[in-house]
Amino acid sequence: VPAHHRRLTTSELVAIELLARALAQPRAKGVVLGIGDDAAVLENGLVWTIDAAVEGVHFDRRWVTLEDIGARAVEAALSDLAAMGATPIAALSALTLPRGIQRREIVALGKGEARAAKRAHTPIVGGNIARGPVLSLTTTVLGRARRPLRRDGARPGDELWLVGKLGLARAGLSFLQKSGKGPRQALRAWQRPHALLDEGRKLVGRASACIDVSDGLAGDAWHLAERSRVRVVIEGDAIVDPMLRAVARALARSPIELALQGGEDYALLATGPRQKRPRFARKIGGIEAGRGVLLELAGKRRVLPRQGFDHLT
């Protein structure tokens, strides 16, 4: 299962926009922010998201233990809250279990979910179990943020900030798909991502916009550009660090492509004025008046293609 299979086709993307329109009730009472961000925002600063991980699409049991599958599912949902600068309150977990799954396997999933939940001080307060053709984990997390970070606040003149790693998890996945062997840090980046909750919270009051990099830097930069109605310029040299360069070489791949396509590190992409950039954020570009996402490399700029996405929030 190549990672890009998790992306949807163009016709499906169109359908999803139709679906979003069918569901949209923009003026609903008690709704501050609906479809179109990392999470929905309700009254009282409640921030709420849902995320699904499906066997054969998002993961393969050959690449990752069931305990890590459980933890990854929770971390992925938590990452949406991190991008909103929210503190999680609690989670619910809906599992679809294939026929023949063993008790110890279910317990391993639960242990992994509990591990991630504990790390984030977030109790799992319930859920649902259903039978299904493949294993899937759908996690919803509720949190709270005084002033939620949104995708639509970026302004021309802002810097583009990165918090966390880019491309390392994507490299790890490539190693796992090829041979199962590779640098431990890359494998672990994919197998055991951590939502950047502390960093997300610290971006509140500093960042003008934020999104988590779950679908890949290029795609998520597009989300941010479109929601904020600005142009995002990514500095190609800034998104590659020595470790990524090394693993890219081992894979005979372009480190920049890995960084642009890598998403499952669950880094945060934020924007804000230079004087407000926190120490843990790295400048990787800037915001301009205009539209779209550009990659600047060796003094030349090119438009990055708009990527697919698979989130309604």
Added chain:
Amino acid sequence: VPAHHRRLTTSELVAIELLARALAQPRAKGVVLGIGDDAAVLENGLVWTIDAAVEGVHFDRRWVTLEDIGARAVEAALSDLAAMGATPIAALSALTLPRGIQRREIVALGKGEARAAKRAHTPIVGGNIARGPVLSLTTTVLGRARRPLRRDGARPGDELWLVGKLGLARAGLSFLQKSGKGPRQALRAWQRPHALLDEGRKLVGRASACIDVSDGLAGDAWHLAERSRVRVVIEGDAIVDPMLRAVARALARSPIELALQGGEDYALLATGPRQKRPRFARKIGGIEAGRGVLLELAGKRRVLPRQGFDHLT
């Protein structure tokens, strides 16, 4: 796909109890009620649930339109809130779409979800789209209740109340599985259930305990008995009405068995003192000191077997 296939096997049930234990954090801050009820209860009266509907397990496209599949998924989640006496605030929808699904099919799902959401004055504020081997809809609903109804409040001496229909949806499903033809009211009961939100709210202050009948009366009565540590006695004559008797005859089935196994009508099963029974609730039995669930028929009592369940909340 016979309806009972949605039930899990005994070994899976054991595993789920292990899973619930792996996830349980009973003293978590901000959690009033965790795993083990229709929904979790958080601080400030927030009531929260998640429910999944999987193609080939919970529904088959030969029996029901995609629009009704969308609506049913939302109604099933709303029914958990009805059982808590809660008013829904908002919903999130996670869809798993099989390869090759058509745009108009996705839009039909969304229209059905929106229809149910509108009926309940509940905006769908976001969600997630993933690819998967079969269509599945996982819906999470957040609501609020001043004093949430729980499963654990039934006391000896209480009456057992039913709100809504029993067995009609189960009969409708049998007709759909056999020939696709049958009494319109039975087919519609399965295809277009409605969560009893108004009735649930009106039970607050009257009922001592409540559960929604989603897995079948027998199974859900067991949940209530176990959580409340009481004995539930069901009066066999009281659970069969003339319409159920007529459809059971057409199916050559026992009306009592249909009533005991029928769940997807999304009726409410509540307990409370006689003088507090609302007009819309029907007495179908009583609560005694003891344990288990008994069926009383023609002056004789027998223990009903403990049924499987597929909910962590």
